Amino acid sequence: MSGMAATAPFGPLDFQLVLLRRMADHQPDLVDDARRELGVSLAQMREANRRWQAIVRSPRARGALTRYRSVLGTPESVEHRRIGDLECDALLWPVPLWPDLRFEVLAAKNGAVWNEWLVRAPGAAGPELRTTADLRPWLCTVDEVARAFAPARPLEGSAPTRWRLAFTPPGEGERIAEFTWGLLQRLI
DSSP states (O other): OTTOSTTSOOOHHHHHHHHHHHHTTTOHHHHHHHHHHHTOOHHHHHHHHHHHHHHHHOTTOOOHHHHHHHHHOSOSEEEEEEETTEEEEEEEEEOTTSTTEEEEEEEOTTSOEEEEEEEEOTTOOOOOOOSGGGOOTTSOBHHHHHHHTOSOEEEEOSSTTEEEEEEOOTTSOOEEEEEETTEEEEEO
């Protein structure tokens, strides 16, 4: 498969495999299905993750924003945002495995990356979330769950690419939603 040889540039397919690799901890069956859809073996997914880690940890590593531009190409869109007193740019890239989602990077003017995760694509209809039964793996993003079950309280995740939200659905006790790269993985 092109894009997976050690000398080939690391590209969007490889990056999707990196996203999947971290999601495999919670949703191995969904990851296996997605990997097969992409025509990629487990060994190829592991190799893409190994290469990504080498890129990130290299002593010659570029800044995160430069790295994403290099791997994913020109963003589909760039939007200036104000979040409280902070100003940043939101860069969005398509993710073919999830056509209704975009990989979003929030970056300061100096190029420092504040956040990187999957979000709903502009104009794409998100799921209707009314009860915890609606919270199925890979269906919704952090922001969608936080809005649907406000007030939600962010909690520390178990890894840099993981987020958790605590919320209390109507008629239930507190629940915790766990996300990887911004996409719901499980409810505990």
